Amino acid sequence: MKxxxxxxxxLGEVDGRITPRLERIxxxxxxxxxxxxxxxxxxxxxxxxxxxxxxxxxxxxKAGSYEALAQSSSLIRELILxxxxxxxxxxxxxxxxxxxxxxxxxxxxxxxxKRLFQSEMGRLGTEGHMGHASDEVQFIYFxxxxxxxxxxxxxxxxxxxxxxxxxxxxxxxAI
Numbered sequence: 440m441k442x443x444x445x446x447x448x449x450l451g452e453v454d455g456r457i458t459p460r461l462e463r464i465x466x467x468x469x470x471x472x473x474x475x476x477x478x479x480x481x482x483x484x485x486x487x488x489x490x491x492x493x494x495x496x497x498x499x500x501k502a503g504s505y506e507a508l509a510q511s512s513s514l515i516r517e518l519i520l521x522x523x524x525x526x527x528x529x530x531x532x533x534x535x536x537x538x539x540x541x542x543x544x545x546x547x548x549x550x551x552x553k554r555l556f557q558s559e560m561g562r563l564g565t566e567g568h569m570g571h572a573s574d575e576v577q578f579i580y581f582x583x584x585x586x587x588x589x590x591x592x593x594x595x596x597x598x599x600x601x602x603x604x605x606x607x608x609x610x611x612x613a614i
Contacts, residue, residue: 447474451481483534490525493583496569496576497521497600500607505565509556512549519548521596525583531590573607580604 450465452458457477468475478484498518502508508515522541530536541548555561569576584601587594 447476449476449478449481449484451478451484453482455479455481483529486532486534487526487529487536489579490529490583491522492576493580494518494521494525494597495565496580497597497604499565499569500603501600503603505556505562505569509553509561512553515549515552515556516545517596517599519545519552521594521600524587524592524594524597527592528583528587528590528594531592532586577604577607 448468450461450468452461457479461477465475465477495518498514498521499505499508501517502511502514508518519541526536526541556565580600581604584594584597587597
């Protein structure tokens with residue numbers, strides 16, 4: 440198994456139950472210094488997370504490197520619009536989208552997102568995903584794209600990234 444362990448993590452059972460096994464696993468992570476939370480809604484959480492990963496993956500491949508993405512307001516704008524499209528895919532699939540942060544106006548979101556990308560946390564999280572799981576994020580990208588097409592969701596931004604993701608060429612991360 441390949442994974443990235445973050446300081447904050449969600450754990451859950453597919454059927455939504457909080458089982459003794461799940462509590463033992465969460466407790467083991469807590470004892471190891473992680474802030475693990477159990478969730479009854481892990482599948483919708485993972486679906487929405489993957490939707491965001493798909494949008495980010497497409498834009499990252501279009502940019503070609505983290506630096507290029509982090510410095511470009513126009514690419515960050517495209518990323519946000521692609522995230523909005525993937526959220527529509529989630530809605531069309533029956534997921535109740537509670538996070539409305541991407542519905543804020545672009546004139547607010549673009550500089551805020553750019554600032555996040557220029558932080559060390561943004562860089563480490565991004566390069567961890569892209570540098571060590573490129574096959575996984577490419578798979579996620581195409582799965583979300585296919586699901587959106589199946590559900591009839593218009594995704595011009597997400598679809599526009601596909602030629603870059605297919606090429607799969609990135610400037611190697613520094614980590």
